[in-house]
Structures are given as structure tokens and as C-alpha cells.
Amino acid sequence: MNASNKTERSRLSAEDWEDAALNLIADQGVGAVAVEALARQLGVTKGSFYWHFRTREALLQAALERWEQYGEREVINQIEAIPNPRERLPELFRRVAHELKPHRVYAALLKALDHPQVVPVMARVSQRRMEFLHTAYTQAGLPQTEALNRARLTYAAYVGFLQLNFTLGLPRISHEEFDAYVEHMIRTLIPA
Amino acid sequence: MNASNKTERSRLSAEDWEDAALNLIADQGVGAVAVEALARQLGVTKGSFYWHFRTREALLQAALERWEQYGEREVINQIEAIPNPRERLPELFRRVAHELKPHRVYAALLKALDHPQVVPVMARVSQRRMEFLHTAYTQAGLPQTEALNRARLTYAAYVGFLQLNFTLGLPRISHEEFDAYVEHMIRTLIPA
DNA sequence: ACCTGAACACCGTTCAAGT
DNA sequence: ACCTGAACACCGTTCAAGT
Numbered sequence: 001m002n003a004s005n006k007t008e009r010s011r012l013s014a015e016d017w018e019d020a021a022l023n024l025i026a027d028q029g030v031g032a033v034a035v036e037a038l039a040r041q042l043g044v045t046k047g048s049f050y051w052h053f054r055t056r057e058a059l060l061q062a063a064l065e066r067w068e069q070y071g072e073r074e075v076i077n078q079i080e081a082i083p084n085p086r087e088r089l090p091e092l093f094r095r096v097a098h099e100l101k102p103h104r105v106y107a108a109l110l111k112a113l114d115h116p117q118v119v120p121v122m123a124r125v126s127q128r129r130m131e132f133l134h135t136a137y138t139q140a141g142l143p144q145t146e147a148l149n150r151a152r153l154t155y156a157a158y159v160g161f162l163q164l165n166f167t168l169g170l171p172r173i174s175h176e177e178f179d180a181y182v183e184h185m186i187r188t189l190i191p192a
Numbered sequence: 193m194n195a196s197n198k199t200e201r202s203r204l205s206a207e208d209w210e211d212a213a214l215n216l217i218a219d220q221g222v223g224a225v226a227v228e229a230l231a232r233q234l235g236v237t238k239g240s241f242y243w244h245f246r247t248r249e250a251l252l253q254a255a256l257e258r259w260e261q262y263g264e265r266e267v268i269n270q271i272e273a274i275p276n277p278r279e280r281l282p283e284l285f286r287r288v289a290h291e292l293k294p295h296r297v298y299a300a301l302l303k304a305l306d307h308p309q310v311v312p313v314m315a316r317v318s319q320r321r322m323e324f325l326h327t328a329y330t331q332a333g334l335p336q337t338e339a340l341n342r343a344r345l346t347y348a349a350y351v352g353f354l355q356l357n358f359t360l361g362l363p364r365i366s367h368e369e370f371d372a373y374v375e376h377m378i379r380t381l382i383p384a
Numbered sequence: 385a386c387c388t389g390a391a392c393a394c395c396g397t398t399c400a401a402g403t
Numbered sequence: 404a405c406c407t408g409a410a411c412a413c414c415g416t417t418c419a420a421g422t
Contacts, residue, residue, distance in 0.1 A: 011405055029306035036395060046396080048406045056396065111305035113359045114221035123360040149376035152356070159355050160348025167305045168315040184341035188380065203386055228414060238415080240387045248415065 012042060014052045014062065021063040022071075026104045030112035033060055057117060064121045067105055072125055075102050076132060085139040090186045092136070096158065097182045107162045130155045140191055154189050204234060206244045206254065213255040214263075218296045222304035225252055249309060256313045259297055264317055267294050268324060277331040282378045284328070288350065289374045299354045322347045332383055346381050 020042060024032045035056050039046040053059045079095070082088045096103065106125070112118050133151035142150060165173075173181070212234060216224045227248050231238040245251045271287070274280045288295065298317070304310050325343035334342060357365075365373070 031306050034395075035397085044405090045407055047398085047408070050397070050399090051405055054397095108306070110355070111303075113303035113355065114223050114300070119359060126356065126360050145372070146376070149373050150380070152373060153349055153377055153380060156349045156352025156356055157345055158348075158352065160351035160353075163302070163305065163351050164318065164344070164348055167311060168318050171319070180337070181341050181344060184338070185345055188342070188345060226414075227416085236386090237388055239389070239417090242416070242418090243386055246416095 012044065012048075012052070015066075016042065017049065017052055017059055018063045018066050021059055022067055022105065025063065025108050029108050030060070030115050030118060033063075035059075060115075060117055064109075064117065068121055068125060071102070071105060076128065079132070085136070088136050089140060089190045093182060093186050093190075097178070103162060107166055110159060110162060111167060126155065126159075137191075142191060150189065157185065157189065204236065204240075204244070207258075208234065209241070209244055209251055210255045210258050213251055214259055214297065217255065217300050221300050222252070222307050222310060225255075227251075252307075252309055256301075256309065260313055260317060263294070263297060268320065271324070277328070280328050281332060281382045285374060285378050285382075289370070295354065299358055302351060302354060303359060318347065318351075329383075334383055342381065349377065349381065 017038065020038055021033050024038070033056070035049050036046045039049055049059075053062070079088070079092050082091050100107075106122075109118050109122050113122065130151050133154050134148050137147035137150045137154075138144065140147075209230065212230055213225050216230070225248070227241050228238045231241055241251075245254070271280065271284050274283050292299075298314075301310050301314055305314065322343050325346050326340050329339035329342045329346075330336065332339075
């Protein structure tokens with residue numbers, strides 16, 4: 001329950017609070033990040049929180065930046081590792097569709113875009129991913145402008161997909177139907 | 193400033209509070225709906241709020257349902273009024289892209305999907321709009337399954353589009369570039 | 385029927401004091 | 404260096420009393 005992987009230290013670091021905050025975000029959303037709840041979960045009083053951070057906002061900021069640096073980077077690295085450029089795009093679609101854990105924080109942040117601190121982080125992350133798509137479509141043979149617009153459309157489809165599928169559970173879809181949808185996306189969006 | 197269109201009545205109705213809440217949602221997001229702020233704006237004490245609503249949540253609920261009934265319906269009606277079925281889809285894309293006011297509340301709610309009350313409302317509205325797209329694609333000649341998947345993809349693109357363009361202002365796009373993007377969407381998603 | 389004003393709970397924040 | 408405990412501000416909620 002309150003067991004950290006750090007052999008039950010009695011003192012906490014700022015990183016401990018940030019990790020706890022990120023877990024809360026993934027599980028219950030940005031709104032669930034509350035000083036009192038976190039303190040209770042970590043087994044200290046809320047007063048101690050203010051030794052590590054100036055405000056609740058500062059914690060959120062630090063947690064988001066931590067995610068941007070560590071969690072985020074690996075998604076792009078993993079995909080850039082796909083050797084054949086022509087297979088990159090379809091492979092990317094299939095991976096995102098089937099390994100959704102790395103996208104949980106991203107999906108949670110997508111639902112919390114009314115928190116002003118979330119917006120710039122998501123803008124940077126989205127920007128980077130879209131540039132990646134732009135490059136991938138160029139390598140797949142689309143001319144510059146076409147490739148950029150296709151990247152925009154694809155990214156919009158990705159964002160909308162996370163929302164429709166997880167939050168707005170549009171009439172629950174079967175496993176086969178889901179796979180068919182993914183292949184439809186690939187056929188429609190990726191040049192032959 | 194505090195002038196309502198109701199000839200400066202001294203007493204308020206539940207609907208007055210709901211309208212004020214909806215305006216707040218469109219302008220500043222769901223998080224901005226606060227009892228004290230609303231009361232100030234309407235020129236009463238917050239105590240009076242509780243004659244009309246049991247809780248803040250009840251106000252939000254009522255406001256969302258009001259939007260679902262009135263504001264929402266007219267978007268679909270307007271589009272169903274387009275005579276030629278083959279022109280409906282491209283026309284729909286262009287209208288959504290250029291007349292965005294009716295989509296402001298929808299976009300605000302999209303950013304607030306971590307508020308549990310928002311989710312079912314958005315699920316219902318999205319469901320209805322997707323059914324409309326499904327029908328439109330069937331009328332445009334796609335077979336059933338294909339039409340459904342294309343409707344899903346299109347709706348995801350719509351949702352993602354609102355998010356990318358308004359919230360995550362991906363590098364500010366020019367007017368011409370924007371129109372080119374819309375035409376790219378039409379070419380890619382709508383069967384010839 | 386609609387509103388005031390005072391009270392309380394909850395949570396973010398401060399700070400003097402502890403180890 | 405990290406934490407406690409008491410205090411305060413802010414906002415949602417209650418309620419007896421006013422018109």
C-alpha cells in the first residue's frame with residue numbers, strides 16, 4: 001500500500017512527490033492531484049509538502065516536465081527504431097492501437113486541457129510528434145505540402161481516437177471490429 | 193456589463209443561472225463555473241444560489257443538459273438541411289472549419305473530459321454526430337462497414353482538429369494554408 | 385418565491401518550532 | 404534537510420431569518 005520501492009525511507013525527495021503525482025494523473029486525472037491526498041498517501045502531513053515545492057502548481061509543473069523528458073522521449077525513440085521507412089507508418093498505427101500504456105498520461109492530459117499549465121507541455125509534445133509524422137510521410141513519397149497536411153490529419157485522428165475510445169466509449173466495439181478500424185485508418189491515410 | 197436581456201429583473205430564475213454558466217463555459221472553461229463568481233456576476237449573494245440548485249454539480253448538470261437540448265440540435269439541423277447528399281460531406285467540413293462559434297461549447301467540453309459529469313453528455317452528442325456521418329457516407333456510396341469506419345475516422349479527425357487548432361496552437365497557420373488543409377481533408381476522407 | 389448573512393467543512397498555503 | 408501542528412484564506416454548503 002504505502003510501500004515505495006525505496007526501502008521505506010522516512011524522508012522524501014521532490015522526485016518522490018513528482019512520481020506520486022504522475023501516477024495520480026495517469027489513474028485519476030490532473031484534477032486528482034491534491035496536496036492533502038498526496039501527503040496522506042505518502043504518510044506525511046501536508047505541511048511537509050511545502051518544503052519541497054512552493055505551491056501545488058509548482059508540483060504539477062515539475063511532474064509534467066518530468067514526464068515530458070523521460071516518459072515521452074521513449075515513445076518516439078521506439079518508433080524511430082523501426083528500420084524500413086515504408087513500414088514505419090503502418091507499424092506506428094498498429095503499435096499505438098495495441099500498446100496503449102505509454103499513452104495513458106498523454107490521454108489524461110488531453111482531458112485536462114482546461115488546466116493552463118498542461119497546454120504548453122502538450123503543445124510541445126504534439127509538435128514534436130507531428131514533425132515526426134511529417135518526415136515519415138515525406139519518406140513515404142508524399143510531396144512537402146501534402147506530407148504536412150497528411151501529418152496534421154493523422155495527428156488529429158490520433159488525438160480524436162484516444163478521446164473517442166477511452167473517454168467517450170462510443171458503443172463498445174469488439175476486438176475484431178477494432179482491428180478492422182485500424183486497418184481502415186491505414187488504408188485511408190497512408191499512401192500505397 | 194451586468195445587463196441581462198430581461199429588462200433588469202431583480203429576481204432570477206434557474207435558467208438565468210444556467211445561461212450564465214454556459215457563457216462561462218464557452219469563455220473560460222468548465223473549471224470557471226464557481227458559485228461565488230457567478231453570484232457576484234449576477235449581483236446576488238452566493239446563499240441565493242442554493243434556492244435554485246441543490247449543489248454546484250446540479251447547476252453544471254442542468255447547464256449541460258440545456259446545451260445538449262438547444263444549442264446542440266441546431267448544428268445537426270443546419271447540416272441536414274443541405275439538399276444534395278453528395279455535397280453534404282464536403283459542405284459539412286467547410287462549414288465546421290469556417291463557422292466555429294457553434295462549436296465553442298463543444299470544444300470547451302472536450303478540454304474538460306476529466307469532469308465526470310461532462311463525459312456522458314459528450315458521449316451522447318458525439319454518438320449522434322457519428323451516426324449522422326455514418327449515414328452521410330453510406331449515401332455517398334460506401335458499403336456499410338466501410339462507411340462506419342470512415343465515420344469514426346472523420347469524427348476523430350474533427351475532435352483532434354478542434355484540439356490542435358484552438359488549444360494546442362500548433363505553429364500558427366496562415367489563412368491560405370488552413371484552407372488548403374481543409375481541402376486536403378476532404379480529398380483524403382471523402383470518396384470521389 | 386427569492387434573497388441575505390452568518391456559520392461550518394474542506395483544502396491550499398504559511399510559519400514557527402521540532403528532529 | 405525534512406517534518407509537524409496550528410493558523411488563515413478561499414469556496415462550497417447549510418440554514419434561520421428577512422421581503
